[in-house]
Amino acid sequence: MSQPPRSNRGQRERNGGGNRENRHNDRPPPSDRSSRPPYYPDERSQPRPARSAPRKQKTESKCTHICSRRGIVLICAVLTNVLVLICIVSAYITMSGMSRMSSFAGGSFIGANIPFEGTELQQVRDLDMQYGQMRAPGVYGGVAFSLVMGVVSLLFVVSGNKPAHRLPRKLLVCQFIFQLVGGVAYVVAVGLYLHFVIKVNSTEVCQMRERLYARNGQSWMNCDVSGADAAVALFGLLTAILYAAGTILTFQTIRYVQQYHKDRKHYEAERQSRPRATQNAPLQPDAYV
Numbered sequence: 001m002s003q004p005p006r007s008n009r010g011q012r013e014r015n016g017g018g019n020r021e022n023r024h025n026d027r028p029p030p031s032d033r034s035s036r037p038p039y040y041p042d043e044r045s046q047p048r049p050a051r052s053a054p055r056k057q058k059t060e061s062k063c064t065h066i067c068s069r070r071g072i073v074l075i076c077a078v079l080t081n082v083l084v085l086i087c088i089v090s091a092y093i094t095m096s097g098m099s100r101m102s103s104f105a106g107g108s109f110i111g112a113n114i115p116f117e118g119t120e121l122q123q124v125r126d127l128d129m130q131y132g133q134m135r136a137p138g139v140y141g142g143v144a145f146s147l148v149m150g151v152v153s154l155l156f157v158v159s160g161n162k163p164a165h166r167l168p169r170k171l172l173v174c175q176f177i178f179q180l181v182g183g184v185a186y187v188v189a190v191g192l193y194l195h196f197v198i199k200v201n202s203t204e205v206c207q208m209r210e211r212l213y214a215r216n217g218q219s220w221m222n223c224d225v226s227g228a229d230a231a232v233a234l235f236g237l238l239t240a241i242l243y244a245a246g247t248i249l250t251f252q253t254i255r256y257v258q259q260y261h262k263d264r265k266h267y268e269a270e271r272q273s274r275p276r277a278t279q280n281a282p283l284q285p286d287a288y289v
Contacts (some may be wrong), residue, residue, distance in 0.1 A: 021238070070249045080242060087235060096128055
């Protein structure tokens with residue numbers, strides 16, 4: 001067989017070597033590649049990690065603790081004390097007679113439609129004055145009692161603007177004793193008030209007033225227990241019930257606070273023996289009482 005001439009093979013080798021040299025020459029020099037700016041991917045094209053939902057912080061206001069069960073009962077007790085005060089004053093004004101009502105209104109019998117005249121008018125004035133003086137001790141005592149009870153109850157409401165476990169123990173004990181004594185005292189006060197009213201209405205002065213007013217067509221003035229006096233007794237008993245309910249709730253609060261402090265001491269003792277990583281969770285109270 002005939003072999004290709006070596007001259008052709010040498011020529012091909014020279015041509016191939018030339019091509020390799022050309023390919024090497026086509027590559028950019030290292031200096032050109034280093035002069036190009038580096039490629040940075042667009043941050044806007046990359047998906048951003050989802051933001052974690054913000055943790056909801058438990059915000060506590062003063063109204064949260066004032067409007068607890070104990071606070072609501074005391075607020076209702078303040079309102080019923082005000083109603084007792086209003087009913088006592090209105091009962092005194094109503095049963096004091098026409099002369100007293102005209103003086104409270106800032107007027108007089110002159111120019112008014114009064115069915116009395118002459119000696120009867122003077123007699124009505126004297127009897128109304130005597131009856132008002134007889135009712136005065138019960139009125140002053142009832143007003144002072146209901147006012148003191150209402151103000152003290154309001155002070156306990158305002159002082160309860162903190163969580164139960166942060167309140168001083170003496171404050172809770174004083175509140176418990178006050179409501180316990182207040183409930184019993186209101187029942188006794190209502191009994192004494194009705195007894196005093198019935199006793200005054202059974203006197204000769206009240207009987208003479210009733211006959212004198214009835215003679216002139218004023219049948220509303222009698223010696224029975226009036227509606228305002230009955231309202232005093234009703235709201236007084238309601239206040240006693242509220243104080244009894246507050247006594248129970250305050251007792252439960254005192255027990256809860258004691259148990260909370262015991263658990264806290266036990267928790268602190270266990271916390272000292274735990275690893276450092278698990279000591280960040282504080283003990284949280286789980287109820288408003």
